[in-house]
Amino acid sequence: MTTNRGGRPRSDRAHRAILQATRDLLAESGYEALTIEAIAARAGVGRPTLYRWWSSKAAVVAEAVTEGLMDSEVLAPPDTGDFAADLATWWEGRLRLLRDPRAAAILRGWTAASAESNEEADRLYALITGPLRQALARRFAVAVELGQIRSDVSLDALSETLFGGLLYRVLTRVTHQPAGQVIDLLLRGIIR
Amino acid sequence: MTTNRGGRPRSDRAHRAILQATRDLLAESGYEALTIEAIAARAGVGRPTLYRWWSSKAAVVAEAVTEGLMDSEVLAPPDTGDFAADLATWWEGRLRLLRDPRAAAILRGWTAASAESNEEADRLYALITGPLRQALARRFAVAVELGQIRSDVSLDALSETLFGGLLYRVLTRVTHQPAGQVIDLLLRGIIR
Known part of the structure; x- marks a missing residue:
C-alpha cells in the first residue's frame, strides 16, 4: 500500500504530511479543485518530493483516502x-x-x-x-x-x-x- | 430539461450537435479529459454558442447524459x-x-x-x-x-x-x- 520510502524520519514525516494535507484539502474543497501544487504547499514540501512517491493526483488521493478510512x-x-x-x-x-x-x-x-x-x-x-x-x-x-x-x-x-x-x-x-x-x-x- | 432556445432550426441543430459531441467525447476519453473547447470544436460551434445554453462542463454533461440515457x-x-x-x-x-x-x-x-x-x-x-x-x-x-x-x-x-x-x-x-x-x-x- 505504501511505496518503499527508505524509512528515514524526515522522509516519513513528509510522507505523512502529504497524505494528511490531501485529506484536509479534499474535505475542504473536493476532488476537482484539488491540485498537486496545493497539496505540496499545504504539506510544506516541494512538488518533486510528492512526485517521488506518487505519479498523479489520483494516486495520492487513493493512498490518502485508504489510510484515512481504514486506520480508525x-x-x-x-x-x-x-x-x-x-x-x-x-x-x-x-x-x-x-x-x-x-x-x-x-x-x-x-x-x-x-x-x-x-x-x-x-x-x-x-x-x-x-x-x-x-x-x-x-x-x-x-x-x-x-x-x-x-x-x-x-x-x-x-x-x-x-x-x-x-x-x-x-x-x-x-x-x-x-x-x-x-x-x-x-x-x-x-x-x- | 432543455433551456429555452428560441426553436430556430439552425439553433436547434447546434444544440443537438453539442449534446451529441459531449456524449461522443465522454465515451472516447472520459469526464476528466473532457473540455468545453473540445466539445465546441467537435460540434463545429464556437465556445460562446455553448455558453449561451450551459454555464459549465458539468451542466452540459448533465443534459447530454440525460438525453442519451432516457430517450431510448x-x-x-x-x-x-x-x-x-x-x-x-x-x-x-x-x-x-x-x-x-x-x-x-x-x-x-x-x-x-x-x-x-x-x-x-x-x-x-x-x-x-x-x-x-x-x-x-x-x-x-x-x-x-x-x-x-x-x-x-x-x-x-x-x-x-x-x-x-x-x-x-x-x-x-x-x-x-x-x-x-x-x-x-x-x-x-x-x-x-
Whole structure:
C-alpha cells in the first residue's frame, strides 16, 4: 500500500504530511479543485518530493483516502452469533462514517477518481472495497456454515447491494435514511 | 430539461450537435479529459454558442447524459401482474445499458460530476434518479395494493439497493455478474 520510502524520519514525516494535507484539502474543497501544487504547499514540501512517491493526483488521493478510512475503522462485522444483528451493526458503522462531512467528502473524492480512471478504480477496489468484501465474506461463510442463512444467497449480490447502497448515499448526500431499512430488506426480502 | 432556445432550426441543430459531441467525447476519453473547447470544436460551434445554453462542463454533461440515457429506454417497469418477474425485467434492462461500453462511460461521467459537485448531484438526481425512482414507486405501489409484497418494505431501501447496485457496477466495471442474483436476494431475503 505504501511505496518503499527508505524509512528515514524526515522522509516519513513528509510522507505523512502529504497524505494528511490531501485529506484536509479534499474535505475542504473536493476532488476537482484539488491540485498537486496545493497539496505540496499545504504539506510544506516541494512538488518533486510528492512526485517521488506518487505519479498523479489520483494516486495520492487513493493512498490518502485508504489510510484515512481504514486506520480508525474496524473492517470486519462482529460475530456475536446473531448474523442479522451483526450485519446491522456493521452497516450502521459504515453509515456513521458517511454522516461525517469530512469522511463523506473524502469518499466523494474516491468515487470521482474511480469514475474517471480504470486504473484508479482497480487500485481503490484493491485497497478498500476488496478488503471490506473479504471481511464480509468471512462473516457470511460462518452464518452459512451454521445454517442461519440461505446457502444459495449470492455473496456477490449482497456485496453489490450493500456497497452500492453506500455509494448511493455518497452520491445523493443522503444521511437521514434509517440504517435498518436496507438490512431488513436484505434479511427478509420483499415478497410476503 | 432543455433551456429555452428560441426553436430556430439552425439553433436547434447546434444544440443537438453539442449534446451529441459531449456524449461522443465522454465515451472516447472520459469526464476528466473532457473540455468545453473540445466539445465546441467537435460540434463545429464556437465556445460562446455553448455558453449561451450551459454555464459549465458539468451542466452540459448533465443534459447530454440525460438525453442519451432516457430517450431510448423505457423508464418504467412493465406490469404483467407478476411483480417479481417485472422487477427482474426492469433490472435486466438497466444492466443491459451498463454492458454497452459507451453508455457505461457516460454513466461514469455522470458519477464523477455528481461526486464533485452538490449542485450537479441535485440536478442529476432530478433528471435521472428521481424519474427512475418515481417509475419504480408506481409499480411498487400496485404490488403493495394487490398484497403481493410486504406492505412494510421501504421503497427508500429498495431504491438504495437497486440504484446503488447500478453505481457499484459502474464503478467496479463489473458487467458479468448474473442479473438475477440481486433480484433474488431482494425478493426472498437472506434468512432461511
